[in-house]
Amino acid sequence: MNSFTAENYLKALFTTSNESEEVTVNELSKQLNIKMPTVTSMMKKLAEKKLVYYESYKPLRLTAKGKKEASRIIRKHRLTEMFLTQQMGFGWEDVHAIAEQVEHIQSREFFEKMDELLGYPRFDPHGSPIPDKNGKIERKNFNKLSECKAGEQVILAAVINTSVEFLKSLNRRDLKLGLQLKIKSISPADKTMEVSYGKRKSEKFSHVVCEQLLIENILKKA
Amino acid sequence: MNSFTAENYLKALFTTSNESEEVTVNELSKQLNIKMPTVTSMMKKLAEKKLVYYESYKPLRLTAKGKKEASRIIRKHRLTEMFLTQQMGFGWEDVHAIAEQVEHIQSREFFEKMDELLGYPRFDPHGSPIPDKNGKIERKNFNKLSECKAGEQVILAAVINTSVEFLKSLNRRDLKLGLQLKIKSISPADKTMEVSYGKRKSEKFSHVVCEQLLIENILKKA
């Protein structure tokens, strides 16, 4: 089995799995844009390699080995995204497509060097955590901006939607991770939020947009 | 046909071809470590795509289109090698293996950014020319150190042998591109050269080694 192919299945299994760490053949098929019979047959092969648990008609689950392998790939992807923005000057909207390719490079040294040059970052340019070398992922419980109340002050910590269009729309409004946002008001009609940040004193964000933005509460000094 | 595969054939055709730009099936087969029948069948496919001229029992030749495509890949390879040494801190002995993988990445922007960050370099870390965007290659007529005479002063411009072992052996002797070498004497018995450079006042290089080192004559002021 081509490592490229297997890696893409593992990554999809990892990122698509719900809280119970399960994925259905159907979900995976849609995610990868590969027909179900192909997925089934690949799952059998990955099961032989002890990377997934596979039983007919049951949801799929990564084994510990599979999880480790998957997070190794996600680590490479996210380190690459970080490298592309921090060291090469790409915008956060441009890095995904390139990282999808770079993540398959087989060279421990290459990614270790990136990590070192970046100062061992813990989050990628979209705020997603970078798994450590053992596959451990820092789980921060960020809340959605849409769940905040008027008057709150929060910090933009991550974006859920990482599509080029969405990120470009955020660029147009000078929105970046780390910015402090102040919620001035929320429209009762459609939940549109009026927010101020940086030099922008009054920006309106639709509810749909607010659901794609993850925030961190500002730490209170003891 | 997978672009990865085709790219490797094109690259090999380009780098293996002699002055008359011809390569035999046998040579290509050895170069790529792929059996002759496989090469033959791939050549027929590349011929359909107008990338090579193929006629039964005749040597292979890249078309103009094929040459352009091949030098695009070599450009990506060499830019990557340069990026790895200059921007990431790798040694010249470590970059080839990584560049073999990175060269297949499909992203104009990625390589343009590298080029820009590097200041549009014209040679890679081993002294090989980096093809320009149109596939044009600067041909410098470097001479072999082995052909120099005692008393000459020259500059180390490139290495022919880019194997890890050879480059490490040069590292051990503090030899780098750009160094000025002074040929102190040549043993009549085995053509071993006694050379001085930098802080090294007397280093001996066997004839075999001297054949792997390309030099540039020092420019005389007008």
Place this chain on the structure above:
DNA sequence: GTATAAAGTTAGATTCATCTAACAAATTTA
């Protein structure tokens, strides 16, 4: 200048990742 060796091709097999068509199981719905 024929015999031998080397190089190249053809034919046919294999493995991988994919597909479609047909069938089976599980889930949802009426």
Place this chain on the structure above:
DNA sequence: TAAATTTGTTAGATGAATCTAACTTTATAC
């Protein structure tokens, strides 16, 4: 709970890249 829908599997085909075995052409050597 039986019918309809969705999900999943099996079987069989396809195209890509590779191989080996057998054959043909070209080059080399005596």
